[in-house]
Amino acid sequence: MEFNVPAFRPHQFANRKRNIDKAVNGLIGILSGVTADTKLNQNELMYLNIWLKSQSSLRDDPDAIDLLDLIADVVEDGAVSSEEMHDLLTLCNDVVTYRSSEDEGIYEAKINEFLGVLQGVVADGSVNRQEFDFLIGWLRENDVVEDDWLVEQVVSRANQIMSDGIVTQGELTEFGDLVKQLTGYQFNETGSAECSSIxxxxxxxxxxxxxxxxxxxxxxxxxxxxxxxxxxxxxxxxxxxxxxxxxxxxxxxxxxxxxxxxxxxxxxxxxxxxxxxxxxxxxxxxxxxxxxxxx
CATH class of the missing domain: 3.40.50.10190 (BRCT domain)
Structure with missing residues (x-):
């Protein structure tokens, strides 16, 4: 009896590992971003839910499964209580704390996390002052990515906003528009949580x-x-x-x-x-x- 055994392709396994690493770093970033103002709203919840479901690399990840299960419980009855939001917020923070402690502080991992942070802070379609401050703090703590072209766009605009010591709502709106452009944000229009900066x-x-x-x-x-x-x-x-x-x-x-x-x-x-x-x-x-x- 003959069996058709697929040829062994080491690069497929390497790519799978790399995709999982990218997705995990993206998850850390998004969770950090959506919880930057220490609260979650309905739009951020829906964005996170759709993003998680679109990540095939995280299908078997225990943290992703826990998040999806809790989100399903939260939205099951169509009403989201403050207690349910608090539970979800706590889980998000726990995942960030745990996964960020893993040995993944290399440049590439941090860029993926940065993209996730951008997606997270603009998940509900806007950037508020707390989210803006969180992003600035993240960049200061992760200067390993300061020479990346995408980071430079964000830093340049943020420096312009902070140059006079005043951050206005109009500036936050413009900054949010920049983040949307950089991430290809179209969640409100299409329901897609994909990140594409084309x-x-x-x-x-x-x-x-x-x-x-x-x-x-x-x-x-x-x-x-x-x-x-x-x-x-x-x-x-x-x-x-x-x-x-x-x-x-x-x-x-x-x-x-x-x-x-x-x-x-x-x-x-x-x-x-x-x-x-x-x-x-x-x-x-x-x-x-x-x-x-x-x-």
Whole structure:
């Protein structure tokens, strides 16, 4: 009797471990963010519930299971009491305290946690003063990430807000809008709790010049990367597999790829952003914009 045994692929196990680590760090960040003002509201509760359910890497995680079970109990009768919210808040804080003590203080882990914090503080669609102060405190305690381009955007805006010693509601609203852009927040519009910072990176492009060098990254709705590269060739473009200073365009797929280095942007995107900061004119566009431009 013959059995078809799948080939052993060590990288699959490495990717799975990496995805679990990313999800756990994201969970720590989100829990820290939603509890930053020491209370939970209905929108934050629903955001947390949907985010947890969307994380396949946490399906067997005991803390995620406990949180989902408690959330289910809290919303079962359609009314959330102050005691139930207190129990959930306590569990969130306990998970943060326990999981943060694990040996995961490396740069990559902290970036994933930072993205989670951003998602958490804006989970209900706005950032209040306590959440703003919490985020500033988190950044001061985790200066290992200070050179990350995403962190720099937040720090720069926060410094502008605090420069006169007064934080107004208008400034908090603008800051919340920035956080939404950076995380791709669309929970109120679509009910999705995914984190995707593509909108903030995208350039305004009306035409793609022929003979340009183009690179595709991420997972695409419109087809495989090979299909898209073939389409690019038919339009007079030259596909490349990596980011170089001579690259003209980077196209990012609409679907979030869990194996990317960080939650919502990968090494190619990170490299392209760094080159742009050096003055290299690499243009970044979404799959949606790319599709519109080549039609």
């Amino acid at each position: 909108a903030y990176l995208e350039d305004s492009i009306e035409k793609i010049e022929q003979d340009s060098l183009i690179c595709f990254t991420g997972t695409f709705v419109s087809g495989s990367r090979r299909i898209l590269e073939g389409l690019a060739v038919s339009k007079g473009l030259k596909p490349k597999n990596r980011i170089t200073k001579s690259l003209n365009y980077l196209v990012i797929g609409e679907l979030v790829t869990p194996d990317w280095r960080f939650q919502s942007y990968g090494r190619k995107i990170e490299q392209a952003v760094k080159y742009r900061e050096e003055g290299i004119p690499i243009k970044i566009l979404s799959e949606k914009n790319w599709t519109q431009l080549i039609d």
